[in-house]
Amino acid sequence: MSLPHAILTALIEKPSSGLELTRRIDKSIRYFWPATHQQVYRELGRLEEAGLIRALPSSGPRKEYEVLPAGREELVAWVARPEDPKPLRSSLLLRLRAAAVVGSDGLAAELERHRALHQAQLEEYLDIERRDFTPRSEAEKDRLQHLVLQGGISLESHWVSWLDAALAELARPAPHDQPR
């Protein structure tokens, strides 16, 4: 149940219409919880029905939503609520496991491709860090957001390093098969 809370967070920062909200999510929150406009609209409907947000009186087709006190309370409660991490699902690790059984033909190219993707994401995070965060003396709010960013940086660094090791290992001749 994370998407509704992502929306509450964004709406508290600034009341928005569905599409505007989608765009704002796509500019920051999507890095650790992506959402399409269809999901956003569906959740906005549910949150309104649950009495956590309300639509502001509007002119035209745009519907602006703001968070009600009950919505803020729910978000405060959710921050402390125990919730286990989602189990890992990596099709890349699965494919290495499959390659151990049927051979690793063509796998290296795919590992290279993933390495490039993670490297690009890492650089995007580092750009954001250089642009938005100073090295020290940050306000509580900034410090928490900086922590989130550092989590992403550390995660992408892990993948790049591991892919480097995997590629080196794939390139290494097999000690038993090769030297005969």
Add this chain to the structure above:
Amino acid sequence: MSLPHAILTALIEKPSSGLELTRRIDKSIRYFWPATHQQVYRELGRLEEAGLIRALPSSGPRKEYEVLPAGREELVAWVARPEDPKPLRSSLLLRLRAAAVVGSDGLAAELERHRALHQAQLEEYLDIERRDFTPRSEAEKDRLQHLVLQGGISLESHWVSWLDAALAELARPAPHDQPR
């Protein structure tokens, strides 16, 4: 489309019935692609209908499946097939983001809890590594499986380190608010 390929991989290693397959997945593959018995049965039905596996003639209620040549070919092709990584979804990072907006009450306890979970997973991986892998001179098959395990180890290490940093940061007094 990863689950069917996880099942093909496990079935090539050893033909199995639905429940046995579920148990075997739960002993290794689940670390990077968990699956319940309901999912397994459904996929077995689909794979059989697609002509990738077949049920062995059996006695009793147990249905044993084995992989057909078409199934092996599909798995070989899948190993090299481009497939982007699933976008990250971390409710913990999301909650840090929410805490930046509504305050971090109760967040530290939850971070501690997650740290313990990741630490336990890390130790489980390290136990497996000590038990199943020698330091060098491994066959191609073992080297790939070792790489998978090292991926898990490095991932859990990342989370433990990051959670340590996050907890230290949360405990640190705010530079602007506090010292007045």
Add this chain to the structure above:
DNA sequence: GGATACATGTAAAGCGTTACATGATTGC
């Protein structure tokens, strides 16, 4: 023979994804 575990499913709900539909606004 009765309880327990084994084994194979069905049903339903939630979330995420892709494709499609519809009306209003804006730019030219």
Add this chain to the structure above:
DNA sequence: GCAATCATGTAACGCTTTACATGTATCC
């Protein structure tokens, strides 16, 4: 006025998860 874009949705599908259902073997 017409096209493109903005804005708000609906529909359908697949995967995951939880709960429930049903029959079979085994143990004591």
